[in-house]
Amino acid sequence: MSRLGNLGHRLHRGEIAYDFVGKRKLWYGVSILITVAAILGLAVNGLKLGIEFSGGAVFTTPKTSMSVSQVQDRIGGDTGDHQALVQKLGTGSVRIQISDITLDEAKQYQGEIAKDLDIKPADIDPQIIxxxxxxxxxxxxxxxxxxxxxxVTIYMAIAFEWRKAVAALIALLHDLTITIGVYAIVGFEVTPGTVIGLLTVLGYSLYDTVVVFDGLKETTKDITKQNRYTYSELANRSLNQTLVRSINTTVVALLPVAGLLFVGGGLLGAGTLNDIALSLFVGLTAGAYSSIFIATPLVADLKERDPEIKALRKRVLAKRAADARRGEQGGDDPQDSHGPADGDHGDGDHGDHGDDDPHAATAGASGSRRESPSRNRGRNRPSGKRR
Structure with a gap:
């Protein structure tokens, strides 16, 4: 078994665990800092909207040996107050985009660009929106x-409960804000491909969150019938059981997206791939983070305010305090130190925890009943009447 597979097995069995839920304030603080940075980037730089949203014209020239900087120098004074965005395409042609211009201005700019680049106006392919x-x-x-x-909110409320729906919605808004903020900071254009990428990212993030929530639903079934674990502890256990699965699916999804972004957009110069690839790359990473560090801890916070879960927490803490006192007072008595407490066995204990809990295993091993010496007196004695 590989090292990662062995880690996943140990996490699922409960042999090791990372306290994600217990350190939720730390994760909240990290998320707030990232979100604030994204909002500041959006407020300072704003979004660079493509012509599909702002309107304008795109002129595609034939294949040319001129670089982007050379094209910008030649057409720099012929676009008026409008900024021209120049991109070199993989075919060797040049894409010149000018936003917020009318149809008449587009025709005028087409002739001036053709003159500056020493090509015929008919050879330029215009796209006017x-x-x-x-x-x-x-x-x-x-x-x-x-x-x-x-x-999404309606589905999560029906499939699970309103608390999980609220947590999932906050996680989605978290992913959306970070992705849009990165677009503003990097300066990539927002195109219809970006919107498609965002919707894809939100769907993937929701899938990862549903996987964690489904495991949490099974783990916390009939939770109020036991006195061993609080809701937060079971939520953290469920999260650890699905941790390796979340990591694996995220890495597998990020590899082809990284190929689109760094190879297709960077090396090959296919600028149109950047629109969807950046949103997918940032959104998938943020979605995996929010599913682990935001969604489940938020559910635990909301559930711990429920009266039944509050009462359960009090019972669990009281039982642990009583067990600790009994252990200090009568540590040599096997029934006091290892025997199960009242209400902590049978159906009242959660079915998933008996095999994995080392304390339960210790109780089962040392809690067997000792036979009285008087019951051994008749052994090895011949059958028949006693004389």
Whole structure:
């Protein structure tokens, strides 16, 4: 068995565990810092909207030997107050994008660009998008995102409960904010491909969260019928059991996305791949983080405020204090030190924990009943009447 597989087996059996839920304040603080940095980047730099959202024109030239800087120097004074974004495509052609211009301005700029680059105006492939169409696309993208969030919340509330729905929604907003903030800081354009990438990321993040929540649902079934574990402890145990699975699925998903971003967008110069690849790469990483460090600890926080879970926590802590006192007072008595306490056996104990809990195993081994010496007196005696 590989080292990672052995680690996953030990985590699932409960032999080792990382206290994610117990250190939730630390994870909350890290998430708040990252989120604040993303919001500041968005407020300072803003989003660079593609022409699909802002309207404008894209001019694609034939294959040329000129570099991006040379093209920018030649057309620099012919675009007026509008900034021209120049990209070198993998085919050797040049893509020149100018936002917020009208149809008449686009025709004028096409002729001036052709003159500056010493090519015929007919050889330039123009793509002109009006501002009204871009505004409509922006509205539909926002509506699609809101509808997605609402449906996710309803589904999580039906499949699990409202606390898990709230935690999942906060985790999704966390992933969305970080991804948009990175776009603002890096300066990549926001295109329809970016929106598709964001929706894909949110779906993947939701899948990872559902896997953890499903395990948590099974682990905490009939939790109030036992007195050994609090809700937070069982939530942390469930999270540890699915930890390696979450890591594996995230790494496998990030490898092809990294290929799109660094090889396709970086080495091959396919700038259109950057739109979707960056959102996928950042969003998948943030989604894996939020599923482990945000969603489950939030559920534990919300559940610990429930009256039944509060009462359970008091019973568990009281039982542990009583066991500690009995251990200090009568440590030599096997029934006091190893015997199960009242209400801590049978159906009242959670079914998943008997095999994995070392204390339960110790109790079963040392709690066997000793036979009285008087019961051995008749052994090895011949059958028949006594004389």
């Amino acid at each position: 009006g501002p009204s169409w871009g505004e409509e696309i922006s509205k539909k993208a926002f509506e699609g995102l809101v509808i997605f969030m609402v449906l």
